[in-house]
Amino acid sequence: MLRSLAIISLLIMGGVFIYVIEDMPPIGNPENPPHVHVVPRYIEKAEEETGVPNIVTAILANYRGYDTLGETTVIFTAGVSVMILFQRWNK
């Protein structure tokens, strides 16, 4: 029962995705939405606003600073949880 339900929902979702493929922007087109929204601003202004020549680092550490802080917290939390789990495990 559950298995057939899973297969049916998979088929429906797959059909929806295949139907939507036509509306996807072509790969590599410079007019695509991600390339016209904020990217020109980054390319033009990243160095004079953040002072680093590497645009990836500028976005990672300055424009998306919160995101990177969250990533670091995730890594820290992973380390702490493994530590706590394995110390409990051995007692």
Place this chain on the structure above:
Amino acid sequence: MSEKMVESVVARTISRIIIPFIQLYGIYVITHGESSPGGGFQGGVILGTSIILFGIVFSLNTTKKWISKKILILFMSLGLLIYSGIGAIDMLFGGKYLEYGKLPLPLHSPEMSALSILMVEIGIGLCVMSTITLLFIFLAGEKSGTRMDSWEI
């Protein structure tokens, strides 16, 4: 305390020669993350890998003697503290959280931002390096039957 060391002389000699270079390369990747590909995450993993290589080739107990759990936990927390502390310092001097460029230094805003980004990368590198090392030592110690209690804090 059983010594589990790789027997091969070649592996031991090569890794003894190559580990300092791996660490140097990791520091290079962290500190030059502003101007070339790389950054805190990548450099931190490279630094952690050098310690993992040491732990594989020489015994795990030697690694535990060489680097203590306290130091690793300290570095892990210190890295995160550097990152969030820089954000808090920006807030103290009238900026938004993580808005670089408000520090009371005689620098222009982009230079201050570059300095803050370097500090942030170093913080990320510390955190990632010690987390990777800690994960390896904990999991490897579990596998080879070494008790975690034997790793002195």
